[in-house]
Amino acid sequence: ELHLVQSGSEVKKSGESLTISCKASGYDFRTYWIAWVRQMPGKGLEWMGFIYPADSDARYNPSFQGQVTMSVDKSLSTAYLQWNSLKASDTAMYYCARGGWSTTAPFDPWGQGTLVTVSS
Amino acid sequence: QSALTQPPSASGSPGQSVAISCTGTSSDVGGYNYVSWYQQHPGKAPKLMIYEVNRRPSGVPYRFSGSKSGNTASLTVSGLQAEDEATYFCSSYGGNNNYVFGTGTQVIVL
Numbered sequence: 001e002l003h004l005v006q007s008g009s010e011v012k013k014s015g016e017s018l019t020i021s022c023k024a025s026g027y028d029f030r031t032y033w034i035a036w037v038r039q040m041p042g043k044g045l046e047w048m049g050f051i052y053p054a055d056s057d058a059r060y061n062p063s064f065q066g067q068v069t070m071s072v073d074k075s076l077s078t079a080y081l082q083w084n085s086l087k088a089s090d091t092a093m094y095y096c097a098r099g100g101w102s103t104t105a106p107f108d109p110w111g112q113g114t115l116v117t118v119s120s
Numbered sequence: 121q122s123a124l125t126q127p128p129s130a131s132g133s134p135g136q137s138v139a140i141s142c143t144g145t146s147s148d149v150g151g152y153n154y155v156s157w158y159q160q161h162p163g164k165a166p167k168l169m170i171y172e173v174n175r176r177p178s179g180v181p182y183r184f185s186g187s188k189s190g191n192t193a194s195l196t197v198s199g200l201q202a203e204d205e206a207t208y209f210c211s212s213y214g215g216n217n218n219y220v221f222g223t224g225t226q227v228i229v230l
Contacts, residue, residue, distance in 0.1 A: 035219070037166075044123065045158070045166065045209050047219040059217040061121075095165055103217045106156040108168035108177060 002026040004096055004111035011117045012086050019082040020114045022096030029077035030054040033099030035107050036070060036081050040092040050099055051079060059103065088120040121214050124149065124222035131228040132200045140225045142193040142210030148220055150191035154213035157186060157195045160224075161206045169208075170195060197227065205229040 007021040022034065035050040049060040051070040058070045069082045079096055094114045097107035125143040132138040142149065142157075149155055155173045158166035168177050170186035173193065183198045193212070197204050210222035 037221075044224040045211075045221040047211070047221060050217075050219075061218065097166075103219075104152070104154045104213045106154075106168050106171035106211075107158075107166075108171075110165040110167070113165050 002098065002109050004098060004109060006094075006096060006111040006114045009115040009117070011119070014086055014088055014118055014120045016086050016118075017082070017084050018086055018116065019080050020094060020116065022079045022081075022111050024077045024079070024098065027098070029072075030074055031101060033101075033103060033105070034070075034072070034079040035097045035099050036068075036079075037095045037097060037107070037110075038064075038092045039095065039113075045095075048081075048094075050103065053079065086116075086118045088118050090116060091118045092116060121148070121218055121220045124210055124212060124220055126208075126210060126222040126225045128223075129226045129228060131230055132197075133230045134200055134202065136200050137196060137198045138200055138227055139194055139196045140208055140210075140227070142195070142212075142222045144191050144193075144212055144220070146191060148212040148214040149188065149193050149210075151215065152213045153188070155186065155188055155193040156211045157184075158209045158211065159204075159206045160209065166209065200229055202229050 033050045036048040038046045048064045051058040053072040097110040157170040160166045174186040
């Protein structure tokens, strides 16, 4: 069965760094794009970007380019989302989701989400 | 890329149908048949309900259907049930490896 399991909630201060993870199981991790999606409190979904694990080819939403870094560890079937310097406005729920073999595929399934809270 | 436009809410009684619109541009919804719909219950992760405009993943009830005309896509829930009360988001491929989500519609079962 396909599963994406994300790391637990985080509470950080502005300026700190953070990496959250998304561990995949039940399929060939290398050959499906992994997407990251932000949901700020009480708001809608925002596509942040996706990464192709086989070669770490990453495509970013221009709004998030330079703000976060996506990476993978193929040996662990795990994708990561990293911040070097958090801001209070990064407070949100972050979801990973499996895409398809191409970037046009829908996102299914989704991880359970990682809540990131950043205090100023 | 701007978010796709959805009505904030829609409602219907059990057994009735409700339709939700999702309006984009010729650069996203109108330009590709890669429109998806996601259901999100409070405190839960989104779940894929429709992809490629009108295709249902395995396990999604037949009462969920999708369509598209020009720059507007639609999700129809027929035979509304209490468990369908949730927020629904559309999404579309936007070209150049970009994706965009809709603003979300809260469906209320009266």
